[in-house]
Amino acid sequence: MLDFKYRSDVDGLRAVAVVLVLLFHAELGFTGGYIGVDVFFVISGFLITGLIVKQQRAGKFSLANFWSRRIRRILPASVFVVICTLVAGWFLLFPSDYRDLAQSALSQQLMLSNVYFWRNTGYFVGDAELKPLLHTWSLAVEEQFYLFYPFVLVLLRRASDRTLVTLLGLATLVSLLVSQWGVLYHPGATFFLLPTRAWELSLGGLLCFTPPSQLRSRTLAILNVAGLLAICVAAWFFDSTTPFPGFHALLPCLGTAACIYTNAAKLTWCGKLLSARPIVMLGLMSYSLYLWHWPLLAYARYALDGNLPAGVAMTALVVSLLLAYLSWRFVEQPFRKNQFGFANRSLVLGIGGCSMAVVVLAAVVVSSNGFQDRVSEKTLAYRRAKKSIAFVQQVKTADIQRGGVPTFGSDSGKSKCLVWGDSHAMALVPAINAACEQSNIKGFQATYSATAPLLDFVYPTAAGLNDASPVFNDAVVRFAVEQQVDIVILAGVWSQYAENADFESALRNTIKRLRANDIQVAVVLDVVSHDADITLTLAHRASRSQDTANVGASDDAYQSKNRECNDVIFKVAEGEAFVIEPRNALTNRDSFWPAQVDDVVLYRDGYHLSIEGALRLTPMFVTLFASIQKDIVAVNMYD
Template identity: 30%
Template sequence: MSGVLPKKFRYDINGLRAWAVVAVILFHFGVPGFAGGFAGVDIFFVISGLLMTQIIVTGLESNSFSFGRFMFARAKRIFPTLAALCLVLLVFGWFWLPTLDYQKLGTHIVGAALFISNHKFYSEAGYFDAASYEKWLLHSWSLSVEWQFYLLLPLVLMLAWRWRGKQAVLFSLLAIAFVSFVLSVYAVETNPSAAFYLLPFRAWEMVSGGLVWWVMRHQRLSQTASKVIELCGFGLILTAIFGFNGATPWPGGYALVPVLGAILVLAANRQVSPLTANPLLARVGLISYSLYLWHWPIVVFLAYAGEQSNPIWIVAGILLTLILGELSYRFIEMRCSNWLGQFSLKKAAWVLFGMLLFVELSAVATRHMDIEGRLPQVVEQASQESFDRHPRLEECLLSSERNVTDPSCIHGNGEVQAVVVGDSHANAVISSVALAAADKGSVVEMTYNGCSTVIGAKSRVHASQCEQFNQHVLDTLSTPSEIPVILISRLTGSVFGYNEPHAFHNTPVIYFGENTEQTRDDVYRDFVIKQTETVCQLSQYRPVYLVRPFPEMDVDVPKVRARHLMFAKSERDIFITEQAYMRRHAPIWQAQDQAAVACGAKVLNPLPYLCSNGQCMGTKDGHSLYYDSNHISEYGNKLLTPMFKPLFQ
């Protein structure tokens, strides 16, 4: 994110940095209107690509390029500030983070300091998911992508230069841009997390910056042409910032909008433009790297304290970001860079290695810091309830890495008394069904993550084989039997989108047919028809029970409970009102009623067991009833045993 400006200072680049970092910061703080502010990172990539290509190519042309000096110049500007942030977070976490969170922070610091955190975050939740707001160094993924680019680009261009000089260098840049863009467009549909986090799918953005420098290095546009091109560029950038959101497939083809916008602004090369060269933007651009580094932990802190939607806290967070960014730039970024610059390359490399080693050892030590009394025991216990899940979850809940025909899980002993079919919500309550049937026999579980049991439903997330799994379920259960089928799925989330922060927040997760852009109304219409078809097909052979949607909390219950105990030193009731529940789930109730009447199925309602006095509880008697925001915990699901008990009497 920092880069190194060429000897001839370009005010347009510095101003464009300011636009990019402001967009990212306002997006992360949740300021209304900046839903596409994440595109600021793509602008940073274009800028970095231009600067790095300029440094490498001009060095090769003058026969003065040194890979060691090139990497040292990057490291002395980037690493000390990152190391300082990591150490500050470790100190903060010692006093405030439960063991689970503290150990995760240590793991993330290891990846961030080695500039491989993009691969770590790729293996975890998506960038726009609710869990992202619990990762103090999530933003380091972009630094890792850039660092990997810094490592590989000079090596590729040096080889190309030795092969056939300038022509080979240009060919290499064009080839990388083309292949990377094609991969990005493909992966954004098939593997969105890889497309977002990994270098092969991002390289085209950086190389495009290099290409615009190559094309314009000996060109000079007229003043009028420069103004028009610059305005067009900012028009595209603003279109991305204000027009896109977390549900926009990214990067892929949509990323062309901010990337092309940045290309046009850089090609215009206006050094006296009020859009980039005014004093305020000049200063923000200068400290943009420090601003970027320090802003995200403040965002996470607001989420941790439960104040991420509080306007006063948001304004305070933005002001603190500006203060820390300025202080960090003055006293860490610049001073360390100047100090390291006084040493020989070899000595400075050892100093940087010493910094890295200290940060890494400190981070690794967090894995062994489960020290009694570090935090109140009640906080640690509340945090641990995030793992109050079915012990056979990974074994029984199928996912995209598993075959849809893997053997079903059997819970309990004796003859099978029921088959539970659905998604992770079914897996979350399977032990309560098994407990209800314990006196009679066992229960079979057939579940697939993110896959509601509806014929023809295709999932945009988690369940790449959802349609095949549902067909397998129907084929397996389409034999006459008195053994009932219990259908449990997060139907509201599938049809209308998730209620928690997520790439599919209020956006349908499933679709029908080949139209992947179906609206919520289109999906609901098809869902009503297909659910009735599903229930009727099963009802021909077996008794069928439809379970109403479980209440969904607005927050991750164990984590919010633990953090409230940490901050407020008191227990906090977490709940939603029954009115709020009905506003969200009423259309699904209507569809279930229609299917039940048409097919002779029966409906099971969990609300009498989970709700009372107009409130659906997320906590009870000092325990979390959920292990996140919507999956019922092992403690909570026992409340549902009386609902299932009559099925086996």
């Protein structure tokens, strides 16, 4: 078993991890910098296992003392940061967002923020970057691990090292395999939840039972460098489209394990570098730095309508570093070392009382709906459009295969339509639903975010089905044939999918297969993408009594992004499919795409239509269905 002692190089490794996370979150490089969290997990598993086993063998371990130390180590700084974040939210956030912040704060104090963010958002998608406490998901994973893991070691305290390593190794392997399965079929849950992350912590735990190395110093130094390179390679080459954690997480985790192991007996030259005083100091502050950086970045983005210029990001990181030092010096250290002179029990109870105060404060904010009286009704209405969502359905392949897809429109309709596409297709369903009700048509919905409605086509994204897309899309076509659907409506963010060289052939083959089964096809062109979160821009302008009529995008901006993919769509659809162009209903006489008309917001973010915006397209779909019912084939609805 490795000798358990203070390791300055491990603090240096923490510094590497937190820097990678910060640069990634600030969009200043390292698109895979999120793997810094995985480095933290391995380190935590190593340190916690070593601490518990060492105390057990000395006959000094108790669960009460262990949890007391964890409480003093984790809660004071996190409670302080959450309180500051809630106070700042009063001044910076609109009521609906303030309520959401309070809900996340409540979950964080209950050690469930990973579950909260899994259920309510994603890590790489949507408006996640505007959530000030999103980063606390990783704290919840560790806290949950600290709750159950000591029980395992207590139950196995009389077991031999061989038995303990065998059982811990099996648990690690099972968690890893489940994680790999999960990234393919349940990526959101896999990213956030403990069962698919536990292997990273237990991998660190297994390190404690490795025998001292008999390798030569030169060999250890090479392995140490290889470990650091593995971490840096993952941080540099991974991105939001990398299926993660799963097997991909092995690279940074094994790299971390190599760094820890190779410096166990004697520091290599790389270990000495990690042990340099400035790096170690950064590692000592890494917890506070991790806590502070994300709320500052999230609030900066929020104030700038979702944008984060590099200068602002760097300023936020500098401020984070200053706050981290103050937090480490005056919050972390005093509570961790009990510099107050209180009895340990009293100190823990006091920390628990502060945590409960946060729970009460958060509950008050939630119950008051974020204190809506702070802003005008017009401002509320603009930001409320963020919630203008209907028919958002992440339909699973298994549901399609068994015929259990969501329906809309007229249940008694003899004609049938199927909406197939990504979240942009979901945003159109309110209009298609209204047209179906008017035209007595039954609608089916087969949609999944960031997944192109194209056969044998894969476009890697953070939120999509990725490699599982072909099976999903083939199931959609089979469903359409079995249900004798009259028309399939394809919609998606075509400009992104068109980046793939196979886009044109995939679209052609998709339309061809549907038409071969006597199913008509309509392709809906995409809407404009704005440079910012529209609801935030409008709400900020309204709160400052500024004009909102000129908020939107020019048609030139739309054309520069969509002209090429639209040309491909028109070419492929000619004589084979309908083409519907939303721009005819969403632009004004000046060819401008307004964000709102008569204070009605047309978009719920920068690129998805709101319900009200979608309903402006209803007449187009009514016309489409009328053409279908008159057996008018291959009509091009482009003006």
